[in-house]
Amino acid sequence: AQTVTQSQPEMSVQEAETVTLSCTYDTSESDYYLFWYKQPPSRQMILVIRQEAYKQQNATENRFSVNFQKAAKSFSLKISDSQLGDAAMYFCACFGNEKLTFGTGTRLTIIP
Amino acid sequence: EADIYQTPRYLVIGTGKKITLECSQTMGHDKMYWYQQDPGMELHLIHYSYGVNSTEKGDLSSESTVSRIRTEHFPLTLESARPSHTSQYLCASSEPRGGYGYTFGSGTRLTVV
Numbered sequence: 001a002q003t004v005t006q007s008q009p010e011m012s013v014q015e016a017e018t019v020t021l022s023c024t025y026d027t028s029e030s031d032y033y034l035f036w037y038k039q040p041p042s043r044q045m046i047l048v049i050r051q052e053a054y055k056q057q058n059a060t061e062n063r064f065s066v067n068f069q070k071a072a073k074s075f076s077l078k079i080s081d082s083q084l085g086d087a088a089m090y091f092c093a094c095f096g097n098e099k100l101t102f103g104t105g106t107r108l109t110i111i112p
Numbered sequence: 113e114a115d116i117y118q119t120p121r122y123l124v125i126g127t128g129k130k131i132t133l134e135c136s137q138t139m140g141h142d143k144m145y146w147y148q149q150d151p152g153m154e155l156h157l158i159h160y161s162y163g164v165n166s167t168e169k170g171d172l173s174s175e176s177t178v179s180r181i182r183t184e185h186f187p188l189t190l191e192s193a194r195p196s197h198t199s200q201y202l203c204a205s206s207e208p209r210g211g212y213g214y215t216f217g218s219g220t221r222l223t224v225v
Binding site: 031032033035037039043044045046047050052089091095098099100102104105107 | 145152153154155157210211212214216217219
């Protein structure tokens with residue numbers, strides 16, 4: 001069985017500051033992928049960043065980067081220079097054995 | 113532009129009515145999924161399909177049914193809606209290797225009164 005845990009139901013950050021969202025996972029698969037998805041209020045869920053488990057290098061997409069600690073089964077998301085448009089629910093997810101499992105989400109608020 | 117579309121965006125309907133939530137994608141993906149998102153925002157897989165004429169139940173038991181007659185179309189049907197069916201329903205699709213991630217539609221927010 002696959003599990004994904006997000007221990008921070010809510011986070012807030014000042015505009016232009018940096019915030020880190022936490023995620024831990026557990027899977028018995030050796031071949032798996034990790035994702036962060038963003039779901040703005042009443043809008044489409046979109047893929048923010050993707051990490052292949054066999055790659056040691058942390059994925060980066062513009063202001064978004066991850067800290068992938070495979071041994072610790074940790075996959076945190078860092079958002080730099082936070083913007084008002086970053087306000088959303090953020091879901092961590094793990095894909096393995098043909099199944100995508102989501103965490104319970106972290107609601108991120110940006111303080112102007 | 114390749115995308116995935118869900119209609120209607122919002123639906124308020126009376127108890128006992130039959131409803132169909134539409135989901136279509138233009139990416140040619142064989143794999144499609146339906147998720148139910150509860151008010152706490154947690155996502156639960158309720159149905160999935162790996163291609164035409166293939167449908168499977170997901171992790172969360174659901175009274176809804178699905179069909180997959182065409183690759184691009186994956187509708188979800190509730191024969192008799194109840195207030196307990198009130199939720200947001202998200203449709204998604206993926207390439208054969210799901211490790212590239214899923215593409216989601218905008219969702220249908222269903223309210224049964």
